[in-house]
Amino acid sequence: MTAKASRSTAYDPIPLPTERRAPLEPPEALAALRSDGGVHRLRYPDGHVGWLVTSYELGRKVLCDKRFSLCNIFRSPSGDQEKRAAHAAAVRAPEISAGIMATRDRPEHTRLRRSVARHFTVRALEDRRTRITDIVRSRLDVMEESAQPVDFVETFALAVSSLTLCDLFVLPPSDRSGFERFTAVQEEPDASVEDKIEATLSFRAYARDVVRRKRAEPADDLLSDLIHAGDFSEDQVVGMIVQMLTAGHDTMNGTLALSCYLLLQEPSVWERLRADPAAIDNAVEELLRYLTLIQTGAFTRTATEDVELADVVVREGEGVTVSLTAANRDPTRFPDPDRFDIDRDARGHLAFGHGVHMCLGQHLARLVMQIGLTELIQRFPSLRLAIPAEDVRLYADDVLVRGVYELPVRF
């Protein structure tokens, strides 16, 4: 096989493609990279040269190969390098990254994950269906009582996400501000590094206060279990709380908002879901695949030894970014991949990642999407955008998580 010789383009470093032709399409340049072998040299903003994986098969392989470490996830493939470096330096400190599961390798990662995993099983979350439905309906009530146009993000998507987490962790709804402010600052393009560091520290202070409250009044809940098990340091417990609250609400918010944004532009799909509520399960898998919320790629992996990947060799110490959006549009896995089709078989998509770090909250996300979208469509069958679709502001293309700043709707 002369693959190495003929694919010299694999060795010219490129920056991460982020420019799109249309808001819900992946960055344009990814498709060509995927058809040309699916692994290419990537220039990270910090100057490091690693690899970008764009094919489904290689993406899956990297994500479940234990030779890749999560030790350096702060090496981001996109964004303003100086800002990120300053922020990363502040949050990389051991006492701040302790317990953040996404940054840990085995065996520590296994201990952390297994200490809470029983609260995130398919069955445990299915048991919360009624409570989630109540939260969703209460927010639909608020929408109904609000002056129109209503901001779907503030009134529904963000509220449902945060309140579901408060319910899961048995925190008062007023705790929302404790974690929402942190993500608002991270997503704010004009926020200074100082703002972001301050937001990180005050989020941790809030999480420390949660630990104090749960210690003072233990209950039969996830956080009390975690604290009273005594297996982890205070910094680790604080980190776990920060990890779960961050990972849980911003992604959920973005997914609900983008799903609504997309479905409002697909009236035949909207009508189909209204008439046939059973179609929602598969529709949710297709929404997850098509939207692929983690847009710049899975957290950066670092090779701990030389690894052969297709026709290249990733050397020890080199970074690898798996483009989840490119993998989820791979025609060898998902025929006619750019078609939004709620009847296709979207199983096996990588929207939640793969491997041991696969999203711990994925079944909660599915449940909230299924219930949230079904109830929304039943309650407001003639929901529509209050502004032209092209005027809706989405988060910038170089931030990790996709989202919508504001989604004005009428019903």
Add this chain to the structure above:
Amino acid sequence: MKIEIDRECCASSGMCVRAAPAVFDQDGEDGRVRLVLDAAPAQHAEAVRLAVEECPTGALALREDDEPAE
């Protein structure tokens, strides 16, 4: 068919439960995979194969029987 489980590898993702709920469950201690007690995997062969394929950590494997089913 025989299902081989490597519980050490399991990350409690629950993907097997989604694919084949008649065959797989998650334990109450740390959410790792366990087989449903009186499940007959051969009756859910396709779902079981899907579960094995979807497992994010490779904790599941299948050994097809050489002999015909009893």
